[in-house]
Amino acid sequence: MRIGLFTDTYAPHINGVATSILMLEHALRKLGHEVYIVTVNNDILSYDFGKENIIRIPGIPTGIYDYRLSGIYPIKAINKIRKWNLDIIHSHTEFGIGTFARIMAKQLDIPIVHTYHTMYEDYVHYITRGHFDSTSKKIVEYFTKFYCDKTVTELIVPTKKTYDLFKEKYKYNRNVHIIPTGIEVERFYKENIDFKKVGNLKEKYNIKSDDFVILFVGRIAKEKSIDFLIDNHASLVRKNKKCKLLIVGGGPDLEDLKKKARKLGDNVIFTGKVPWNDVPNYYHLANCFVTASHTETQGLTVIEAMAAGIPVVALDDDAFNTVIKEDVDGYLFKDKKKYKSSIEKLMGDKEHCKKLGAQALINSNQYSAKYYAEKVLDVYNLALKGRNTNEKRGFFRRAKDIFKRGFHEK
Numbered sequence: 001m002r003i004g005l006f007t008d009t010y011a012p013h014i015n016g017v018a019t020s021i022l023m024l025e026h027a028l029r030k031l032g033h034e035v036y037i038v039t040v041n042n043d044i045l046s047y048d049f050g051k052e053n054i055i056r057i058p059g060i061p062t063g064i065y066d067y068r069l070s071g072i073y074p075i076k077a078i079n080k081i082r083k084w085n086l087d088i089i090h091s092h093t094e095f096g097i098g099t100f101a102r103i104m105a106k107q108l109d110i111p112i113v114h115t116y117h118t119m120y121e122d123y124v125h126y127i128t129r130g131h132f133d134s135t136s137k138k139i140v141e142y143f144t145k146f147y148c149d150k151t152v153t154e155l156i157v158p159t160k161k162t163y164d165l166f167k168e169k170y171k172y173n174r175n176v177h178i179i180p181t182g183i184e185v186e187r188f189y190k191e192n193i194d195f196k197k198v199g200n201l202k203e204k205y206n207i208k209s210d211d212f213v214i215l216f217v218g219r220i221a222k223e224k225s226i227d228f229l230i231d232n233h234a235s236l237v238r239k240n241k242k243c244k245l246l247i248v249g250g251g252p253d254l255e256d257l258k259k260k261a262r263k264l265g266d267n268v269i270f271t272g273k274v275p276w277n278d279v280p281n282y283y284h285l286a287n288c289f290v291t292a293s294h295t296e297t298q299g300l301t302v303i304e305a306m307a308a309g310i311p312v313v314a315l316d317d318d319a320f321n322t323v324i325k326e327d328v329d330g331y332l333f334k335d336k337k338k339y340k341s342s343i344e345k346l347m348g349d350k351e352h353c354k355k356l357g358a359q360a361l362i363n364s365n366q367y368s369a370k371y372y373a374e375k376v377l378d379v380y381n382l383a384l385k386g387r388n389t390n391e392k393r394g395f396f397r398r399a400k401d402i403f404k405r406g407f408h409e410k
Contacts, residue, residue, distance in 0.1 A: 006038045007092040030373075040058075064360070088110060090113045112153050113156060117297060156177045159178065159298050179375045188307035193281060201281060212245065213289070214229075227260060274370070302323055307364040308365075309357045312330035312360065325363070329356055
């Protein structure tokens with residue numbers, strides 16, 4: 001199958017969507033398919049046709065992390081896409097490149113599958129700065145329903161949380177396929193880690209062998225609720241002075257959170273943004289992984305932590321509670337009391353902590369890239385089947401019209 005992945009964000013950018021697309025691309029290729037990428041260039045004026053299977057279209061910065069917005073009909077890219085002779089288009093964005101994907105699918109008369117990655121209603125504050133949020137959310141809802149309901153052949157979402165958004169709130173009346181986004185779990189396995197590099201990181205951040213390290217990996221931004229982790233860390237340190245909170249990532253709230261954590265000294269460590277290839281090493285610095293984010297559609301870092309063999313303590317949210325099994329591979333919390341008691345259990349019983357981590361590793365395998373790609377291929381085949389059925393119906397409808405016209409002409 002010849003597959004076109006259309007996305008506003010792609011490597012070398014580091015974020016959940018870019019990572020999932022890179023993973024899907026690799027997995028589809030391993031399964032014998034040809035994969036082509038249409039994405040945004042970092043240059044606002046020029047195209048990049050440097051690689052045979054990738055087109056980078058000029059894009060302007062949006063002011064939201066690394067995301068850029070392209071035009072919806074970049075003419076210079078069209079002829080190359082035609083030559084790819086795609087069987088299917090898979091869009092991963094609702095904006096510039098996503099609209100272009102929709103236009104190309106219509107012009108080339110091929111089905112389009114769409115994955116809805118982001119709960120946009122949780123992010124409108126970046127645009128509105130707190131003004132007209134309710135109106136903006138209505139606009140987001142309208143735009144999302146229009147793009148997903150009117151223009152795509154099949155829709156993929158990563159969790160039941162997102163499924164419920166479409167079915168219960170948006171009243172979406174077409175197919176919605178729940179396929180948890182996979183990751184290349186092998187990257188995080190202990191046997192694939194360079195522990196010399198891990199040792200260098202321990203030295204760099206002054207992490208001792210008897211420290212209990214709580215890890216967060218992700219964008220350092222308001223919606224991740226990192227302030228919750230810092231606010232509750234003080235009482236954990238009072239119980240165990242060797243308890244450290246390691247926060248890995250960059251983002252707009254980094255400096256503010258550093259100020260907030262200053263009173264905790266070296267018990268809170270900020271690494272800033274780290275290279276994508278180095279991320280697995282950071283998981284192997286930790287005893288457990290935590291997240292209090294309430295805006296995830298799935299939360300791939302949770303699966304990364306599990307693949308690294310460490311238990312997870314996560315907010316009891318639909319994005320996580322289908323992944324984490326209570327007291328099997330981690331804990332779920334609704335409030336700070338349960339959050340702290342969960343961490344204290346892991347700190348107080350390191351054997352139990354290791355036991356949960358071992359089970360987390362086993363459970364992470366169901367989120368492998370190969371399994372994910374196979375499930376996505378099932379949706380591609382369903383979309384192609386639907387297209388072929390519609391073509392047959394269209395043929396018979398046209399034949400009927402021609403017959404009627406000929407009969408009346410007589």
